[in-house]
Amino acid sequence: MDVYLGIFVTSLLSATLLPGTSExxxxALIVLKQADITVLVVIATVGNVLGSCINWAFGRFLLHLRHTRWFPVSASHYDRAVGWFDRFGKYTLLFAWVPVVGDPLTVVAGALRVNIVTFLVLVTVGKAARYASIATALILWQQGF
Structure with missing residues (x-):
């Protein structure tokens, strides 16, 4: 499988509550020097944001099915994410990358009908910053800093 396609698929799945370890x-790809770092970061970000858009769509269009076994967010995680939104507003989407909490935030954003453009901007900024930070830390580590 192509390295770029692999990081895209891994990043997309990681954002949809399916098991994934995009970070x-x-x-690994950065340390092994398997591809251009900037392209890897961009593709990982795009895949992860697209996965979050899937969650947004679940919240927006399928929230009435949230008590089914296959719904991507448990009731407790959903309620916790609603609490975050009530307390901090749409800017919580900057933290959509945070494990356990981030994915429910994206579902709640859809359920609360957060504008898709606002959603995309906030989620992309947060996820891009996370991947860029990982890449920067690894580059500095490889250089002995």
Whole structure:
């Protein structure tokens, strides 16, 4: 499988509550010097944001099915994310990359009908910053800083 397609798929799945380790995959590709770092960061970000858009769509269009077994967010995680939104507003989407909490935030954003453009901007900024930070830390580590 192509390295770029692999990081895209891993990043997309990681954002949809399916098991995924996009950070580890990105780190491995950087350490092993398997591809251009900037392109890896951009593709990982795009894949992860697209996965979050899938969650947004679940919240926007399928929230009435949230008590089914296959819905991507448990009731407790959903309620916790609603609490975050009530307390901090749409800017919580900057933290959509945070494990356990981030994915429910994106579902709640859809359920609360957060504008898709606002959603995309905030989620992309947060996720791009996370991947760029990982890449920067690894580059500095490889250089002995």
């Amino acid at each position: 580890a995959a990105l780190a």
